[in-house]
Amino acid sequence: MRLHEFYFDNLSSLGKGDAPAGRLRDLLAANYGGYDEWKRDFFAVGTMRGVGWAIAYQDSMSGRISNQWITLRQDGNLAGFEPLVVVDVWEHAYMLDYKPADRGKYVEAFFENVAWDVCESRLIAPK
Numbered sequence: 621m622r623l624h625e626f627y628f629d630n631l632s633s634l635g636k637g638d639a640p641a642g643r644l645r646d647l648l649a650a651n652y653g654g655y656d657e658w659k660r661d662f663f664a665v666g667t668m669r670g671v672g673w674a675i676a677y678q679d680s681m682s683g684r685i686s687n688q689w690i691t692l693r694q695d696g697n698l699a700g701f702e703p704l705v706v707v708d709v710w711e712h713a714y715m716l717d718y719k720p721a722d723r724g725k726y727v728e729a730f731f732e733n734v735a736w737d738v739c740e741s742r743l744i745a746p747k
């Protein structure tokens with residue numbers, strides 16, 4: 621159930637729709653070219669066919685950030701990778717507000733409510 625804790629903890633009730641700042645912004649830019657490019661890739665992962673999770677992980681060895689898809693919370697987590705941004709895209713996560721075919725609207729709403737300070741606090745200290 622730990623991924624649900626990551627998911628709920630990286631949601632903000634403020635709904636500011638802002639972008640990450642500081643070191644997280646810099647790392648997303650270094651790995652994806654910028655926040656918008658990272659967001660576009662994360663959206664694509666989060667709207668893939670199937671049910672599961674979209675997760676931006678940080679590799680604890682290289683420090684690199686990458687967006688990944690896993691189906692089950694207990695399977696597929698990459699060893700040594702720390703979850704930074706987590707969204708549950710199983711239908712139960714959004715079916716009260718969106719139709720299954722409207723998952724993209726749910727992921728867009730997620731972006732409007734990310735607690736970026738929490739995501740940044742998950743970054744591994746530079747070596």
Ligand SMILES: [Fe+2]
Nearest residue numbers: 708710712713
């Ligand atoms: Fe869930």
